[in-house]
Amino acid sequence: MIATESLSKRFPRVTALDRLSVDVGPGVTGLVGANGAGKSTLIKILLGLSPATEGRAEVLGLDVAANGAAIRERVGYMPEHDCLPPDVSATEFVVHMARMSGLPVAAARERTADTLRHVGLYEERYRPIGGYSTGMKQRVKLAQALVHDPQLVFLDEPTNGLDPVGRDEMLGLIRRIHTDFGISVLVTSHLLGELERTCDHVVVVDGGKLLRSSSTKDFTQTTTTLAVEVTDTDEHPDGTRAVREALHARGVDLLDSASGLPGAGHLLLLTARGEETYDLVRDVVADLGLGLVRMEQRRHHISEVFTDEASEDTSEASQNSDAQRKEAVGHGS
Amino acid sequence: MAVEHPAAAPPGDQTRIHNIGYRNYDGPRLGRSYATRSLYSQSLRGSYGLGRSVKSKVLPMLLFAVMCVPAAIMVAVAVATQANDLPVDYTRYAIIMQAVISLYVASQAPQSVSRDLRFKTVPLYFSRPIETADYVRAKYAALASAMFIITAAPLVVLYVGALLAKLDFADQTKGFAQGLVSVALLSVLFAGIGLVIASVTPRRGFGIAAVIAVLTISYGSVSTLQAIAESQGTTDAIAWIGLFSPITLIDGVQSAFLGATAASPGGVGPGNGEGVVYVLVALGLIAACYGLLMRRYRKAGL
Numbered sequence: 001m002i003a004t005e006s007l008s009k010r011f012p013r014v015t016a017l018d019r020l021s022v023d024v025g026p027g028v029t030g031l032v033g034a035n036g037a038g039k040s041t042l043i044k045i046l047l048g049l050s051p052a053t054e055g056r057a058e059v060l061g062l063d064v065a066a067n068g069a070a071i072r073e074r075v076g077y078m079p080e081h082d083c084l085p086p087d088v089s090a091t092e093f094v095v096h097m098a099r100m101s102g103l104p105v106a107a108a109r110e111r112t113a114d115t116l117r118h119v120g121l122y123e124e125r126y127r128p129i130g131g132y133s134t135g136m137k138q139r140v141k142l143a144q145a146l147v148h149d150p151q152l153v154f155l156d157e158p159t160n161g162l163d164p165v166g167r168d169e170m171l172g173l174i175r176r177i178h179t180d181f182g183i184s185v186l187v188t189s190h191l192l193g194e195l196e197r198t199c200d201h202v203v204v205v206d207g208g209k210l211l212r213s214s215s216t217k218d219f220t221q222t223t224t225t226l227a228v229e230v231t232d233t234d235e236h237p238d239g240t241r242a243v244r245e246a247l248h249a250r251g252v253d254l255l256d257s258a259s260g261l262p263g264a265g266h267l268l269l270l271t272a273r274g275e276e277t278y279d280l281v282r283d284v285v286a287d288l289g290l291g292l293v294r295m296e297q298r299r300h301h302i303s304e305v306f307t308d309e310a311s312e313d314t315s316e317a318s319q320n321s322d323a324q325r326k327e328a329v330g331h332g333s
Numbered sequence: 334m335a336v337e338h339p340a341a342a343p344p345g346d347q348t349r350i351h352n353i354g355y356r357n358y359d360g361p362r363l364g365r366s367y368a369t370r371s372l373y374s375q376s377l378r379g380s381y382g383l384g385r386s387v388k389s390k391v392l393p394m395l396l397f398a399v400m401c402v403p404a405a406i407m408v409a410v411a412v413a414t415q416a417n418d419l420p421v422d423y424t425r426y427a428i429i430m431q432a433v434i435s436l437y438v439a440s441q442a443p444q445s446v447s448r449d450l451r452f453k454t455v456p457l458y459f460s461r462p463i464e465t466a467d468y469v470r471a472k473y474a475a476l477a478s479a480m481f482i483i484t485a486a487p488l489v490v491l492y493v494g495a496l497l498a499k500l501d502f503a504d505q506t507k508g509f510a511q512g513l514v515s516v517a518l519l520s521v522l523f524a525g526i527g528l529v530i531a532s533v534t535p536r537r538g539f540g541i542a543a544v545i546a547v548l549t550i551s552y553g554s555v556s557t558l559q560a561i562a563e564s565q566g567t568t569d570a571i572a573w574i575g576l577f578s579p580i581t582l583i584d585g586v587q588s589a590f591l592g593a594t595a596a597s598p599g600g601v602g603p604g605n606g607e608g609v610v611y612v613l614v615a616l617g618l619i620a621a622c623y624g625l626l627m628r629r630y631r632k633a634g635l
Contacts, residue, residue, distance in 0.1 A: 049459055069364075069462045069463075070462075072461055072462050073362055073364065073461075073462045076460075077456075077460035079453070079456050079457070081453055082452070083452065083453045084452060084454070085448055085452045087385060087386050092384060096371070096375055097457060097461075099368065100371060100372060100457075100463065101368065101462070102361075102362040102365075102367055102368055103358070103362065103363070104360070104361060104363060107361075111358055114356060118355060144457060148358065148362070149357055149358035180354065180355050182355075
C-alpha cells in the first residue's frame with residue numbers, strides 16, 4: 001500500500017523526517033509518535049502535496065512525486081484539525097466533497113447518504129454542521145474522507161477531543177473501515193494503547209526516524225496474562241488469597257496485583273504457559289470449592305514493547321496494575 | 334427470523350433499506366477538470382447564496398435587485414416619454430452604480446475564499462485531485478462570472494427596454510455590446526482585486542472592510558486629485574490620474590475604445606494613445622491579481 005525509501009524532509013530549522021524507510025501493507029496500520037514526530041509531514045508527502053527533500057515514496061504503487069493527482073483520487077484524508085464550514089449541512093458538504101473527488105452528481109448524492117449512514121449520522125445530517133457535537137463533527141470528517149470509496153484512507157488523530165465512549169466508537173468505526181468496507185487505513189495517534197485494539201500493524205516514529213515497525217500480533221502474543229476472579233465462601237472468606245496461595249504452591253507465576261485500587265485485590269493475574277495453566281486454575285478453584293467468576297486473557301499493552309529489556313519486570317508490573325485500574329473503573333466497582 | 338422473509342424475495346431485495354452493508358463504488362471518476370468545474374459552479378451559486386442558508390441569500394439578492402431597479406425605471410421613463418434615446422449610456426451605467434458593485438464584490442469575495450481559510454476547508458480540496466492552480470482559477474472565474482451577472486443584467490434590462498421603446502436597433506445593439514465588453518473587463522478586474530484582498534485574511538469582516546476601503550479610498554483620492562487638476566487647468570493630468578483607481582481605469586478604457594464619454598471631471602478622457610496604457614494597466618492588474626493568488630495558495634497546502 002505504502003512504501004518509502006530513505007525519505008527525508010528538512011525545513012530550514014528542523015528535520016521533520018530523517019531517512020525513513022517503511023513498508024505498509026493492506027489492513028489497519030497505526031502510525032505512532034509524539035507531537036512533532038513527523039506524522040503529519042509524512043501524510044503530506046504521501047498525498048503528493050509536499051515534495052520530499054530526498055528519498056522516494058510510493059502509495060498504491062504510484063510514485064508520489066509524479067502521480068500526486070492519481071493518488072489523491074484513490075485515497076481519502078481526514079485532517080487532524082477542524083475543517084468543516086458551520087453554515088452548511090453535513091449532506092451538502094459531503095456531496096460537494098464527493099464531487100470534488102470526481103464523482104458525478106447522482107453518484108455523489110447516493111454515496112453521501114450511504115457513507116453518512118455508515119459513520120452513524122442519521123436525521124441530523126440535514127442540519128447545519130455548526131450545531132454538531134465534537135463526536136458528530138469527527139464523523140462528518142470521516143465521511144468526507146470515505147465518500148469516494150478510496151482504496152486507502154489517511155486518518156490524522158481521529159480520536160482527538162473525543163470522550164472515552166466517543167473514542168471507543170471511533171476506534172470501532174476505524175476497524176470496520178477495513179473489515180466491512182475493505183479500505184486500508186493509516187491512522188495516526190500519539191497514544192499507543194489506542195492502536196493496540198484497532199491496528200494490525202504499528203509503525204512508531206520519533207524525531208522523524210523509524211523506531212519500530214511490526215505487526216500488533218508480534219507485540220502482544222509473546223506471553224499471555226490471565227486474569228482470574230473468584231467468589232468468597234464461608235470456608236475461604238478471602239477466596240482470592242486462597243487461590244493465590246494454592247497456585248503459588250503449584251509453581252504458577254503470579255504477578256504482583258497489590259495495588260491500592262478498590263476491587264483490584266479481587267483480581268488475580270498470572271502468566272499462562274500453555275493449555276495446562278488453564279486446567280490448573282480450573283482444578284485449583286474447584287478443589288477449594290470456590291466459584292470462578294471469570295478467567296480471561298489479558299493482552300499486553302504495546303507500550304511494554306518499547307520499554308527497556310532490562311526493566312521488563314517492573315514495567316510489566318506497572319502495566320498490569322494499569323490494566324487492573326482500567327478493569328476496576330470499567331466495572332464501576 | 335428467516336421465516337419472516339418470503340422465500341420468493343430475490344437477493345438484494347430493496348424492501349429492507351436498513352443494514353444493507355457497505356457498497357463499493359465502481360462508477361466513473363471524472364477527475365481534475367470535472368472537480369474544478371464543480372468547484373466553479375458551487376462557488377458561483379454560493380455568490381448568490383444558492384445552496385447556502387437563507388440569511389446568506391439576502392444581501393446578494395438585494396444588491397442584484399438594487400442594480401436592476403434603476404434600469405427598469407429608466408426604461409419605463411424612456412417608453413412613457415417616447416424618448417429618442419435612453420437616459421444613460423450602456424457604458425455609463427456601471428460607473429453610476431459603482432457603489433453597489435463595490436459592495437457586492439466586498440461582500441462576496443470574502444464569502445468565496447475567506448471561509449475556506451477560516452474553517453480550514455482548503456486542505457480538503459488539496460487532498461483531492463485538483464491542484465492549487467485549479468482552485469484559484471475556479472474561484473476567480475466564479476466570482477468574475479457572478480460580477481458579470483450582476484453588472485450585465487441591468488444592461489439586458491436596458492437593451493430589452495430600448496427595443497420595446499422602438500429605439501434604433503443598430504445603435505442600441507452597438508451600445509449594448511460595448512457595455513457588455515466594459516462590464517466584462519470590470520468584472521474580471523474587480524473580482525481579482527477582491528479575491529487578492531480577501532485571500533489574505535481568514536476573517537470575513539476584515540475582508541469586507543478591506544475591499545471596500547481599497548475601492549472607495551482609491552476612487553475618492555483619484556477623483557479629488559482630478560477635481561484639483563481641473564480647477565488648476567492642468568487637464569492633461571486628469572487622464573493620467575485616472576489610472577490609479579479601478580473604476581476610473583475602466584472608465585478610461587471605455588472612453589478611449591468603447592465610445593463612452595468619460596465620467597471624470599470636465600469629461601476629459603484618455604485619447605487613443607493614453608487608452609493603450611489604460612488597457613495595458615488593466616490587463617497587467619488582472620495578471621498581477623492572478624499571480625498573487627497563485628502565490629498565496631502555493632503554500633496553503635495542508
